[in-house]
Amino acid sequence: MLSFSSFVQKAQQLLDPTQGLNLSESDRNPSKASLFQSQFRLPSSQHPLYEITAELTIPPANATQGGRDRDLGYQYAGKLHLSEAYLSFSTTPSSFLQSASTSTSSIFTGQTHGGGPGGNGFTFPLCAIRRVERLHSQNFQFALSISTWNGISQDAAKDRDKKDLKEQRVTLQLAGSRQACERFCDGLKKGLRANVGNVAKMKKVTAECYSEYLLRPEDKKNAAPPDAGLGMMFKYPGDPKKLRDRAKMRLWAEYLRDNGRNMTLIRQPTFHKLIRVGLPNRLRGEIWELTSGSIYLRLENPTLYADTLSKFSGQESLAIDEIEKDLNRSLPEYPGFQSEEGIGRLRRVLTAYSWVNADVGYCQAMNIVVAALLIYMSEAQAFFLLSALCDRLVPGYYSTTMYGTLLDQKVFESLVEKTMPILWEHLVKSDVQLSVVSLPWFLSLYINSMPLVFAFRVLDVFFVEGPKVLFQVGLAILRINGEELLDATDDGAFISVLKSYFASLDESAHPKSENPKLRAVTKFQELMVVAFKEFSGITHSSITELRLKNKDAVLSNIENFAKRTAIRNLGPDSKLLSTDELGALYDRFYGVLYERQQRDHIIKQEQARRARTSRSRIAEAASEGDHGVEKGRVGLGPSTSLMDYDAFREFLAGMCKWAISDAPSTPRREASADKEKGFYGSFRRSDATLSPWGAGPEPADHEFLQRLFQKWDTDSSSALTLQKVVSGLARIKGKRDIMGTITYFFELHDNDGDGKVDREGILRMSEALLFLSRRGLEGTLNPTNSSLTLTGDGTNGGSDVPGQSVNERFLGSVSAFIRRCFEYADPDHPKNQDNAMPKLQAKLGSIQLEEHEGDELANPDAFAIGDDDDEDEDDLLAMDSPTASPKTAAQKPDTQPPTLQPNSTHLSPDDRRRVSKAQSVKANAALDPSNPLHITLPTFRMVVLADELLEQFFESSFPASFHIIEGLASAATPKSASSLTTFSSIGIGAGRAVNAELGAGAGREGAPGGAGAGAGAGRGLRGVLDNIVTDGMRVAAEVRRRMEEAQRELEKNAVAGQQQRASNDEEEEEDEEGFRGGEGGGGAYKGDAERRSVRSSDRDLLTGADAEASDGAVTDVGEGEVGRNGELGAAEGTGKVVGVEFDG
Amino acid sequence: MADSNAPKPSSSVKLVLLGEAAVGKSSLVLRFVNNDFQENKEPTIGAAFLTQKCNLPTRTIKFEIWDTAGQERFASLAPMYYRNAQAALVVYDLTKPTSLIKAKHWVAELQRQASPGIVIALVGNKLDLTNDEAGAGGDAEDVGAEESGDARKISTEEAKTYAEEEGLLFFETSAKTGYHVTEVFTAIANAIPETSLKTARGPGAAHAASRTEEQRVNLNGPRDSNAKETCVC
């Protein structure tokens, strides 16, 4: 019913597509910043500020080995980027196109196709740069010589003659206009200056890198090595000889000596080759940290890990309990995890992460991944690497809904279908679901599937090339085992084949081959070759594309599942509501939360964008952190499931007319009547401001709403869960029992829960009644037998409708309610001895005997009044028309009989009567504040039941005013056609005919003229109604003022401040009244002259040629008999044609 | 559990275990497959896969068991496992009322989303923690906190009534003592309709059936020796 993709569409409407802020657009077309960040694996604080084409030259003098000719490898063309704290160079296309391989020449296609730091180049933190010199070059305008801190320890820096010291120096020739080059250099200068302070931080971070120890100078020969994981204590997995660990270490030592290490490392082709061969044990952690970019996270906040642990020390959480359960089953075969040391490290890293990322917390499989990391790196390193994994490398894998995992399984399945159609078909036929087998591969990054030594080899490549590696390896596994898998016909057989394959990865792939070289190739090597050669077509961009394609389906599956689960777990109160109602509530609840979050985010982005635009250059930086754009969507793991008061207001405004504000404070665009609106409203870009309520109506903020919120918020946490909302609504709407609703309403106003509502409370109740009824009453109302006088002069000749509208009569009922409450509140009052009381009691008695209910049901006159019921509203007009001022009538171009009364000061006879009632109230001794009074629930019941209309209000109207399922779809805006005074209400005769023809809701759009007329007329009528409501409120205000006057007199010694406040309140109230009056009367009326003319001419058109008009209208709408017949004819026609075609 | 000599018809049945975390799903499976009770040392990612045969007088049923992971968030992966299951064990903990609510949720979910003919058994586990004659047994020390009293929070009556309403098989078990564990699986095996067995797997061609047979033989070799091993693929 409500799909989140519609939210996405709404969001798109708000967004300027060129900004790249757009929701789905941000996936399809990620912002430059996020591409930049993922290419260089930089933290989200970094934006590409300047970029320039450049050529990187690594002088041969830097080479440690003479003799070998490696000149060719020393020059690279690419792009140089400057961000806030980094200078990065890459030969991969720097336009950050994801489809690098297709759109750029192959020279620029790095190994990762845009997915990571695959190209040649470097990522220097600015604080790692010691010096930048401008060289004089003949070929280029600008050449910079950059020397880094590499190889220069602090002492050595002072003593630069040391022989073993080799400064790392590279040359960059900038190719660009003089201006561009200068701009870049200026930026670089500023950046260098700004980052000087970070040198100490960097030293601290690099001190934990094993490479520093590996290449340590002679004089530090005996220094203790930094922590390179549990492997240093418990041995690294695998046989070091077989792994040729020493040889690898020597190769790396050489490479790092020549090309810089950790922060100052330069990536050349050898770097990628060395990674493919497998990393040496002691350097593995550091290289993972570097290629995944987690080292830059650590550089940003080197103490975050330790700080987090100490900050939350001793605290408990659900995540911690879950972590504890899994500690003993995380790589239990590795000796390190049979010891307290290993278990302790694992516990600390998982716990710290669960604190810094509470949205993810802890997810099974993280234990295995972190355990694996800890074999090769320190706790802090593993902590940041886990961050990089969850946020960037495998986003959504470990989230509370695990949507990333499910999505990638879908992607994997579609890749298998595409690349191995025969196997796929076999799987489908045997009813084997591939993902039950492949899900653990992805979720645990193969760590739990392959023998550890091989899983780590996969990880080596994964960290540098990104998630596509997981897919390539998975596809290769299936390809290699294809034959055997085709023989497997159930889960068991399938699993068994793969299990024995994984167990034999170290065996020869070609044991029977004559060729010893071939025989020496292991199955794992074969796997790597197949994965990266045969499936080289699987790129970051193809994965991204497939993810996009499957995303909506996966998310809505999760959301449907979550919804079913949530609805089943709503507790016993939920049984009072129907499944449809619960479903609708669920959608509304999360819809509002989601939309509010989106709006919030977008508003912030917009502000940030504007701020940035004003800061000239940096405008390029576009948006930051668009990973967050979709936060809040249920399928992604909602970031909140709590509704605060504002959200609650918005939630109610989606289904209750009375919850919509009368006087929106934020300017709204002219409501477009032709635009279909969901209950959740929609984003719309207004030119000046982004409304905090989106395009939905602004919710009212009435005391009643606050009370309702507090009442539903049973544990006073200032936030509602879905369960609380359901329980709250169930009490109003669920039982459909008048006594329950009356009790509920009473309790709502019984502040201290002592069963008594005082003077103040009585006034609040009546204000609430007026508030709730100000847009008209809904539900089943019995128009006859009202306690008020019936005028009975219906204008429709022979109509059985009373002359006074139900809504008007209700105002009378409310003022009678106040009067009676005050009468009965004071038991000593003589009035209570007269006949009113026995009557009421008699009535109450009859209800208790349930006779009344029978009467009610049997009453043949009962009829429904709702949005579409026009009869009562006609009568409202009829009542008002005689008093219309001739002046107003003269202004109108036509002389329609149902003129409207815009004059806010006008008092109908009934209003006058109410004022006099108020005066009589004044005489009531109960109003004397010195006379403490209250009403109890039985009294309240009695008073309510004394008035038939009030009774009906509680019986039907109030519960019915919550449109849980259907919402206020077409009634979204108070000023438009479908508020209480629909245009149909104008109509006498012809008007009503129009309405009948158009039907409710659906038809309106079909006849724009009619709808426009409706809107105009509705506005006029509203003015009248506002007056009436205002009058009613005035009665209450009047009573209150008198009371307060009396109160003031009695409390002359009261604190001045209190009095001040009281009178302020009063002023505000009066101001509001004045405002409303103005708006309702003159204000709203201004535009109506033209509107009315439009409406009347339309109506003339429609009434003038009844049949014709109806045909026209019906055809427009595409509904109705004539239209249908026409369509039918057409359908028959095509049917024949088709038939002929088939025959021929 | 060795194969009987007679060439009884044999077919495999996919069974999924569902229920709140820590109700004893893995323990029940371990008891059934291995007749053992111990802390689970196997890391479970998504779901663990185990197989076990069940000999009926007229046929042999090979259960392919998917033991789903305990963590709440893995619930959204559950459809993957119950999608084409022919049987389900929905487990709750007799001493934990919320676990029955969760179990009811899973029953509703299965009835709505799983294959129409799925056989569902509702199982109340940890009977050894109650005072019931039948379930009490093993060492009493684990009864611990509820030493004097009965830790049972969900009456047999309540669960049984619910199971009858929903048409479920119903058992109270103890994975710890082994009480009623095999009975659950046997009852399920008996409840699987003959027709569902024939059409359950593959294209139904005779050729495919024979291949399944072969496969089973292959499988049983390594599997019987280390049947407790869960899926590590």
Ligand SMILES: Nc1nc2c(ncn2[C@@H]2O[C@H](COP(=O)(O)OP(=O)(O)O)[C@@H](O)[C@H]2O)c(=O)[nH]1
């Ligand atoms: N006393 C008792 N404890 C049990 C029983 N079955 C399982 N447990 C314990 O309950 C805990 C959770 O069991 P486990 O099988 O992991 O539950 P799962 O999360 O549903 O798979 C473990 O500590 C088991 O030892 C039982 O029948 N009786």
Ligand SMILES: [Mg+2]
């Ligand atoms: Mg388990």
